[in-house]
Amino acid sequence: MDELVGNLLVAQSGGPTSVINASLAGVIQEAGRHDCIEEIYGGANGILGILNEEFIDINDEKARTIEGLKYTPAAALGTCRYKIDFKKKAEKAAKDMDRLFQVFEAHNIRYFAYIGGNDSQDTSHKIHEEAVKRTYALRVIGVPKTIDNDLPHTDNCPGYGSVIKYNSTTVMEVGLDVGAMATDDGSCCIIEVMGRSAGWIAAGTVLAKRGNPANPPHIILLPELPFEEEKFLAKVKETVAAYKYCIVVVGEGIKDPTGEEVGANKKLLDSFGHPVLAGAAEKLKELVQGRLNTKTRTVLLGYAQRAAAHCASLTDATNAFACGEAAVRAAISGESGHMVKIVREAQPDGSVKWSTALQPLADIANVEHFIPRDWISEDGYMPNEKFVAYAQPLIEGEVKAPVEAGLPKYVVLEKSKVEKKLAPREA
Amino acid sequence: MDELVGNLLVAQSGGPTSVINASLAGVIQEAGRHDCIEEIYGGANGILGILNEEFIDINDEKARTIEGLKYTPAAALGTCRYKIDFKKKAEKAAKDMDRLFQVFEAHNIRYFAYIGGNDSQDTSHKIHEEAVKRTYALRVIGVPKTIDNDLPHTDNCPGYGSVIKYNSTTVMEVGLDVGAMATDDGSCCIIEVMGRSAGWIAAGTVLAKRGNPANPPHIILLPELPFEEEKFLAKVKETVAAYKYCIVVVGEGIKDPTGEEVGANKKLLDSFGHPVLAGAAEKLKELVQGRLNTKTRTVLLGYAQRAAAHCASLTDATNAFACGEAAVRAAISGESGHMVKIVREAQPDGSVKWSTALQPLADIANVEHFIPRDWISEDGYMPNEKFVAYAQPLIEGEVKAPVEAGLPKYVVLEKSKVEKKLAPREA
Structure with a gap:
């Protein structure tokens, strides 16, 4: 040459x-x-x-x-x-x-x-x-x-390890906060993270559990799997009953079984006549508060997560x-x-x-690279030990x-x- | 004794x-x-x-x-x-x-x-x-x-220095991100922080400027001062014209001149019949996008800021x-x-x-302790050097x-x- x-x-x-x-x-x-x-x-x-x-x-x-x-x-x-x-x-x-x-x-x-x-x-x-x-x-x-970690052939994409390290740290900290405030009434906090089609970012927060099922996050909603309202509410209720609080991490792009984004509410129009795009977390908050009467707060990390x-x-x-x-x-x-x-x-x-x-x-x-289905629990709410083995080394140091x-x-x-x-x- | x-x-x-x-x-x-x-x-x-x-x-x-x-x-x-x-x-x-x-x-x-x-x-x-x-x-x-820093007689309240250190770090990082993405169309990011009646938390993010007017945040909205829509929009427009982007920090409790919280939209009802409480940042985003046609994103730090x-x-x-x-x-x-x-x-x-x-x-x-008015710029959008002299030592180390x-x-x-x-x- x-x-x-x-x-x-x-x-x-x-x-x-x-x-x-x-x-x-x-x-x-x-x-x-x-x-x-x-x-x-x-x-x-x-x-x-x-x-x-x-x-x-x-x-x-x-x-x-x-x-x-x-x-x-x-x-x-x-x-x-x-x-x-x-x-x-x-x-x-x-x-x-x-x-x-x-x-x-x-x-x-x-x-x-x-x-x-x-x-x-x-x-x-x-x-x-x-x-x-x-x-x-x-x-x-x-x-x-x-940060989306969705390129094929590479083990991981630069940017991904850092976003899940920051997001997992945030989930741990918010979990301690909400847990300390939890009374018998129970409370819920929904943390919205990036990821419009692939759920790698949301899934990565499983590391905050550090192997303990009682630790947050208690539910992770991935955009790859259809969001089922009743099943989700039952899971929140079960979690609050067990731990007095529930931390949910939601990938921004989750979709209902018809394929529509959960954050988009086409029935509501703002003062300019545009549909209200409250975001997935706000929508889930409305649902949990309205249906379960459980006090719910949201965190929307937005650009902060990819710049942290x-x-x-x-x-x-x-x-x-x-x-x-x-x-x-x-x-x-x-x-x-x-x-x-x-x-x-x-x-x-x-x-x-x-x-x-x-x-x-x-x-x-x-080509978009998705999380293998067998890296996620059967109910779809938690990445399993295969995912953890993959993701853990990425946040070290x-x-x-x-x-x-x-x-x-x-x-x-x-x-x-x-x-x-x-x-x-x-x- | x-x-x-x-x-x-x-x-x-x-x-x-x-x-x-x-x-x-x-x-x-x-x-x-x-x-x-x-x-x-x-x-x-x-x-x-x-x-x-x-x-x-x-x-x-x-x-x-x-x-x-x-x-x-x-x-x-x-x-x-x-x-x-x-x-x-x-x-x-x-x-x-x-x-x-x-x-x-x-x-x-x-x-x-x-x-x-x-x-x-x-x-x-x-x-x-x-x-x-x-x-x-x-x-x-x-x-x-x-974190609200609103107790009287004490120089500051434990919790405050940490929340403004984290929030200022976040403003710097989000500012770099949005600045890197800014094109001639301009863009805006609204970061909502805690503080329902006193604006100490929002004001503290002035430290992210490190004395440079070009640095974010470009506008800080304090709950103590009435939110004036036209004046705010003019300031966003001016900022985008100067720097191609605009970072706004808003205290969650800002109120319009009638005293109503900006985040509460009583005209919209959710599916349970409750008023939609989109939050101040979402409301401002709607305003900036709708009136200025400037691409706008939000960050809602919520509990993450006080637990970081x-x-x-x-x-x-x-x-x-x-x-x-x-x-x-x-x-x-x-x-x-x-x-x-x-x-x-x-x-x-x-x-x-x-x-x-x-x-x-x-x-x-x-007794609630508020920011002295003469620690804030005349237009109300930026704490001045008196505030900075007060707040800077609190984030050291x-x-x-x-x-x-x-x-x-x-x-x-x-x-x-x-x-x-x-x-x-x-x-």
């Missing part, structure tokens, strides 16, 4: 996580070790910024800042939800692709690392195929990222960093059209070691961010701009 | 906090140093458990467990919202008081430390007065606790512990009818030292809880029961 000399472009896409910047740090620090990579550019706001030729000059950043990315949440380069949609908008997609390669050529981009979830891996795949077609020498490697770097998993951050490094090493060695995946190596002493490997992007794009004046000291990139060479993109 | 020999009773009341157990540890460890205190009992679930003669034998607990209370959230003894209401239910209150003194006498309780907020200090005050009237030798000391010991302030936990110790020392030295208060001692080098002192319970009960399998290792009391000596309380 001939050495390919040129510039590296790295970008971040989709929803941020606690450790996506650790992957970015891995890409940057590894790229800095190879002479064949001349400039390191960051695409501002993912593919959107690349289309607009908005590049950040990474070699203008301080080494200390890059090091700080290892514990800084969110996407330091900025991110986007922009999708090059080859199916529904073929013409626009073709135009976008032309523009991308104009930008690549103008800046002599020869290495492209794209950190993201399913859509981003699909984009990377398309860019790789296009480069082959155009015989434009480009090495494209995808770096996995998603103050409670990030060191295992997760380390794997995220390793994926970034591995992407650059793979590209340097001549690979293209692959995603880095995380491989679990069970050790004889029960511990786990982690390594990385490559998987063709064609195997990744648009604590990322220690420096603290200043009582708050985490996160870094921000200077973002010095690379001079544009092309005319603005047509709208 | 003659030495008073007998047993000590300690109980916890009202909403739990991250550090109320640190106060409990202070009471217990200090009590263990004095020979005049024979037995140490914990009242299960506050005054309610005392009325029911439900005592926990603290000397049966391991020293290691008591030490662990210093970093364990919620109320280890259990808590309650039960109030002895001398105003509205005088007859029942008199009956409760009789019962309390029967219980005290049966168990030779001579020291009573009650850890709680306004209502609990009122209860302690009444018990002290009753003991004087009955010439029953009892030393009653209140220990302050409330994994992010507790060491200053707060240390003060909480010191209040517990001071309560016992005061009682031993012959004091009764006081609450321990925290005193701030500004040092010449700008740092702060903390000590404790006593304040008569008569000065505390039923990190409580380090031990970690096991990736999660905090909190302690649970054994709760061995003290044998009852009385007939059950009449219903």
